[in-house]
Amino acid sequence: MVSKTRVLVGMLVLLALAIGAIALLAAMKADATWFTIIPIGILVIGATVVQSLGWFNKEGH
Template sequence: MLVLLALAIGAIALLAAAKADAVWFKIVPLGILFTGAFLIRSLGWFGKKAGD
């Protein structure tokens, strides 16, 4: 999850450098966090097996 957070913060920095509109500052970071978390969870990386 920290990797996704770092990617979202990097995206904010790139958007600021590109002088993007304010709406992109909500859409892009949230999209990275939600889509990334969904994909990582569906791949089973957050799943902890019993006994581990």
């Protein structure tokens, strides 16, 4: 089973990282393509890694 609280907290952390990446890209005056690729990549790859590590699974049940 999936712990809804862990999923919410985990995705909020990944969202904060994606927003930080957007701010960094804006400070670097990056091309518009990077504003799409980097944040989506952070969310997708981060969620995949966190899921594969089992952090979203409930413990004890």
